[in-house]
Amino acid sequence: MSDIWLKSLITATPQEGFELAITLSRRGVKYTQPDGEVLHRLRAEYANSADGLTAASQVIAVNFQTVAAANNYWRG
Amino acid sequence: MSDIWLKSLITATPQEGFELAITLSRRGVKYTQPDGEVLHRLRAEYANSADGLTAASQVIAVNFQTVAAANNYWRG
Amino acid sequence: MSDIWLKSLITATPQEGFELAITLSRRGVKYTQPDGEVLHRLRAEYANSADGLTAASQVIAVNFQTVAAANNYWRG
Amino acid sequence: MSDIWLKSLITATPQEGFELAITLSRRGVKYTQPDGEVLHRLRAEYANSADGLTAASQVIAVNFQTVAAANNYWRG
Amino acid sequence: MSDIWLKSLITATPQEGFELAITLSRRGVKYTQPDGEVLHRLRAEYANSADGLTAASQVIAVNFQTVAAANNYWRG
C-alpha cells in the first residue's frame, strides 16, 4: 500500500492504544483482501457470528500486547 | 467510541487485573459489533458452546498477559 | 464476582504455577458462563473431544506463560 | 529455499515493520506449500472467507510482535 | 494431582527444553481429561488429523516459549 497509515505505536492513553490495536487488526485483513466491497460483505458475516467475533477480539488482544509494550504500559 | 472506558492498565490486585482482561476482551468484541441486541443473542450462543467458551477464555488469557505485565505481576 | 479467588500469581513451585494457570483458564470460562450446571454438561462434551482438549491445553499454556514470568521462572 | 529473502528484522518505520510481518506470514505459508499455482487458488479461497481473513490477520499480529520488539517499537 | 511431575523449568539443552514443552502440553490435556483410556482413544483421533496435529504443535510452541525464556535461551 502506498498510503501512510502507521507512523508510530505511541499513543497518549491506553484506550487510544486499544483503538490502534483495532486498526492494526483491520489492516491485517485489508492487506490480504483489499477489495472494500468484499470486506463490507464479509464484515456483516462475522459480526453476526459468535466465533467470528471472538476470533476478531483475539487478534485485537495480540496487537494490543504490542502497542501496550511499546508504550511501557502507559505507567506514567 | 466516544466514551472513556480505559484510563489505566494498573489495578490494585491480580483479580481486578483479570477482570480488566475480561473487559478488554468484551470491548474487542463490541468494537466489531456495537449492536447490543445482536451481542446479547450471540452471547447466549457461545456461552452454551464448549468451543466458544474455550475461545473466550483464550482471549482473556492473552489480555491478562498484558495487564499482568503492566502491573509487574503485582509482585509487591 | 464478589468472592476473592486470586490473591497472588506467586507460587512455591512450577507445578503449583501450572495448576494456577489451570485455575485462571477455568475462571475465564466461568466469568462467561457462570451457570455451574451448564459448565458441567459442556465439560463432559469437550473433555471427550480431541480438538476441545487441545484448545483447553492452549489456554493453559498462555496462562502458564504469565504465571511463570511472574515467578521469574522459579529460577531460585 | 536457496534465495535470500530475510536479511534483517530492522525497518525504518512501524508501517514497514508491519509489511515485513506480512511477508513473514506469507513465507510461513510458502515454505509449507511452495507451488505458486496452488497458493494462488487457495488465496482466492481464504480472501473471501471471514474466518480465513481473521486467521491471516492473527498470524500477521504474531509476527508483528516479533518485528516490533526487534525495532524497540520504533521509540526513536 | 498429587504426584510431582514438574520440579523445574531448567533443562540442560534446548532439545530437552522442547521435550519439556511437550510434557507441559500433554499435562494440560490430562488435567482436563484424566481418564487414560479416553486419552488413548482421542490421541489416535487427532494424531491422524492434519488440523489436530497443527493445533498440538501450536500448544507445544507456546509452552516452548516459556521454557526457552526460563533457560535464557540456553545462550551459554
Add this chain to the structure above:
Amino acid sequence: MSDIWLKSLITATPQEGFELAITLSRRGVKYTQPDGEVLHRLRAEYANSADGLTAASQVIAVNFQTVAAANNYWRG
C-alpha cells in the same frame, strides 16, 4: 526421540532463524505423530487447505518469536 536435532537456538541470520522455526513446528507435529507415512499423507491434505496453511504459518510465527528473542533479533 533419541536423535539429537536441536543443539542451539542461535543462528547466523534471521532467515536461518525462520527456517529453524519451521523445523521446530514440524518437530512438534512429529513428536505427536512419528509415523512418516501418515505424516506424508496428512501433509498433502493441509498443504492444499487454506485454513491448514494459515494455521501452519501461525505455529511458525510463534516459534519464530522464540528463536528471534534467543538471537536478540540479530541486531548485530
